[in-house]
Amino acid sequence: MTNETRDNDLTTAVTAAQELSTSLQEVENETLEPPKSIWQKVSWSKIGLFIVSLFLFILALTLMKDGARGLAPVVQNRFALDNAANTMGFGWFFAYLVMSGSPVAASALTFLDAGIITDIQTFTMIVGSRMGASFIILFIGFIYVLRGRNRSTSLSMGLLSFTVTGTLQAGALVIGIFLLSTGVLDGLQLSEGMAITAITEMIFDPISQFLQSFLPSWALFIVGMVIILVTFNLFDKCLPEMAIKESQVGRVSRLVYQPMIMFLLGAGVTLVSMSVSVSLSILVPLSHRGFVRRENVIPYIMGANITTFIDTLLAAVLLNNPAAVTVVMVQMVSVAVVSLILLLTIYRQYQRYSLRLVGWVTRKNLHLAMFMVIIFVIPLILILI
Numbered sequence: 001m002t003n004e005t006r007d008n009d010l011t012t013a014v015t016a017a018q019e020l021s022t023s024l025q026e027v028e029n030e031t032l033e034p035p036k037s038i039w040q041k042v043s044w045s046k047i048g049l050f051i052v053s054l055f056l057f058i059l060a061l062t063l064m065k066d067g068a069r070g071l072a073p074v075v076q077n078r079f080a081l082d083n084a085a086n087t088m089g090f091g092w093f094f095a096y097l098v099m100s101g102s103p104v105a106a107s108a109l110t111f112l113d114a115g116i117i118t119d120i121q122t123f124t125m126i127v128g129s130r131m132g133a134s135f136i137i138l139f140i141g142f143i144y145v146l147r148g149r150n151r152s153t154s155l156s157m158g159l160l161s162f163t164v165t166g167t168l169q170a171g172a173l174v175i176g177i178f179l180l181s182t183g184v185l186d187g188l189q190l191s192e193g194m195a196i197t198a199i200t201e202m203i204f205d206p207i208s209q210f211l212q213s214f215l216p217s218w219a220l221f222i223v224g225m226v227i228i229l230v231t232f233n234l235f236d237k238c239l240p241e242m243a244i245k246e247s248q249v250g251r252v253s254r255l256v257y258q259p260m261i262m263f264l265l266g267a268g269v270t271l272v273s274m275s276v277s278v279s280l281s282i283l284v285p286l287s288h289r290g291f292v293r294r295e296n297v298i299p300y301i302m303g304a305n306i307t308t309f310i311d312t313l314l315a316a317v318l319l320n321n322p323a324a325v326t327v328v329m330v331q332m333v334s335v336a337v338v339s340l341i342l343l344l345t346i347y348r349q350y351q352r353y354s355l356r357l358v359g360w361v362t363r364k365n366l367h368l369a370m371f372m373v374i375i376f377v378i379p380l381i382l383i384l385i
Contacts, residue, residue, distance in 0.1 A: 049234060052234065053231050053234040056227055056228075056230065056231045056234070057228065057231045057311075058203075058204060058318060059204050059207060059224075059227060060106075060224040060225070060227035060228035060231055061106060061110070061224065061228070061315050061318055061319070062204040062205070062207070062208050062224070062318075063208055063211070063220045063221070063223050063224030063227065064106060064107065064110045064220070064221050064224035064225060064228065065110045065113055065114075065224075065319060066208050066212070066217065066220050066221075067110075067217055067218055067219065067220030067221025067222070067223070067224055081116070081117055081121065083121070083385065084120050084121050084123075084124040084177075085124070085382045085385040086121075086382065086383055086385060087108070087117055087121040087122070087124050087125035087128070088124035088125060088127055088128040088379075088382050089128060089378075089379040089380065089381070089382025089383035089384075089385070090125060090128065090379075090382075090383055091104050091105075091108060091124070091125035091126060091127070091128030091129040091132065092128035092129070092131045092132045092378075092379035092382065093128075093132065093379040093380065093383065094107070094128075094129070094132065095128065095129045095130075095131070095132020095133050095135070096132045096135060096376075096379070098225075098229060099136055099139070100133060100136070100229065101129040101130055101132055101133025101134075101308075102129075102133075102228075102308075102311050102312065103225060103228045103229055104125070104126075104128075104129035104132065104133075105125075105126045105129045105130075105309075105312040105315070106228060106311075106312065106315045107125075107221075107225070108122045108125040108126050108129065109122065109312070109315055109316055109319055109321070109324045109327070109328075110221070110319070111125070112321065112323060112324055112327065113319050113321045113324060119180055119323050119326065119327050120177055120180050120181070122323075122324070122327050123176050123177065123180060123327050123330065123331065124173070124177075126309075126312065126327070126328075126331055127169045127172065127173055127176075127331075128379065128382075130165055130169050130305065130308070131162075131165060131166060131169060131379075132379070133165075133308075134158075134161050134162045134165040134166070135158075135162065135375070137157060137158040137161045137162075138155065138158030138159060138161070138162055139158070155361075155362050155368070156358050156362060157297065159357075159358045159361055159362065159371075160297065160298065160301065160354060160355075160358050161301050162375070163354050163357055163358065164298055164301040164302060164305070164354065165301065165305055167338075167342075167350075167354075168302065168305050168335050168338050168339060169305075169335070171334070171337075171338035171341075172331065172334035172335045172337075172338050173334075175333075175334040175337055175338065176330045176331060176334040179330045179333070179334065180326070180327070180330055185326055185329055185330055185333065186322075186326055208220065211223065259298075259299040259343055259347060260299065260343065261299075262296060262297065262298075262299040262300040262303070263299035263300065263302055263303040263339070263343060264303060265300055265303065266297075266299065266300035266301060266302065266303030266304040267303030267304065267306055267307045268303070268307075269304070270303070270304040270306075270307040270308050270310075271307040271310055295351055295355055298350075298351055298354060299343060299347075302339040302342070302343065303339070305335050305339070306332055306335050306336050306339065309328055309331055309332045309335075312328050312331075313325070313328045313329070313332070316328045
């Protein structure tokens with residue numbers, strides 16, 4: 001075979017390969033779906049569900065506000081909510097019963113609006129609701145244990161969440177009572193409250209009046225409480241579904257070692273989800289899959305404990321009660337101050353002692369039983385003080 005013949009054969013083979021490659025590319029282009037536009041990527045069903053959830057949230061708050069006035073004699077006669085300790089214990093245990101802190105915080109604001117409790121008692125009731133809400137993550141850990149998962153890994157996130165929340169709320173309790181007593185933040189209000197309230201009254205007051213035509217006024221509070229519990233479940237379903245891939249986590253794995261980044265992440269996730277239960281609950285499966293370690297999530301929990309009050313702040317604005325807005329603002333400022341002090345001064349020591357406590361509780365069944373008894377007895381003692 002001559003060189004010219006070999007060259008011709010080689011040229012023919014290259015040309016055939018190029019034609020085959022071109023044909024395959026054309027087939028691939030034909031089979032690929034066309035890129036979706038931004039409007040096609042939007043989940044309209046979730047947007048619709050969010051609008052329904054928001055409608056129900058405002059309706060529930062309206063009913064609870066109107067019902068709280070009729071409920072005032074019942075609460076004052078049946079429950080001795082005559083000091084800050086009582087309301088803190090009541091909010092704490094109430095959150096255990098409904099497995100959520102946000103409805104309890106909303107209840108505290110409606111009690112304040114009805115004149116059942118003072119601003120400081122409202123503040124401590126919301127503090128108690130945060131303590132009760134942190135139990136939910138611990139409860140999820142128990143479910144993982146029942147499913148045969150490692151006890152230490154399953155319960156650590158819940159215990160750490162409870163420990164960090166308790167620390168923050170204890171510090172915020174001192175700062176918040178001082179701020180409310182001195183009235184430093186009384187002038188800090190949201191000017192849009194009047195306009196929002198006018199619109200909501202026009203839409204929702206007729207519904208409340210219709211229900212009052214055949215229900216006692218105190219029953220409106222119960223109806224509102226049931227609706228608001230449903231509402232927060234609907235809010236959770238509005239969140240986008242996120243697939244967690246190891247490759248994606250790997251790209252940002254270094255970020256979890258930076259406390260301020262995790263602090264901002266926790267605040268951001270909770271701000272979007274409007275639920276600290278959602279933002280903290282995802283830590284349990286992430287911990288099991290090895291994506292996060294418990295020593296890295298303390299700042300995340302701190303951030304989540306600040307922005308979790310966004311829905312409560314919205315409720316205060318809708319009530320159009322300046323005192324309610326002040327209480328929520330004081331709550332957010334107090335938790336933020338305590339968190340930043342811990343992060344910027346003694347974070348490593350705080351981290352070490354928090355992890356030691358969690359390790360001690362999970363080491364033996366007796367220790368865990370003692371811890372569970374304590375967190376249920378404390379709110380009962382506070383109620384009886």
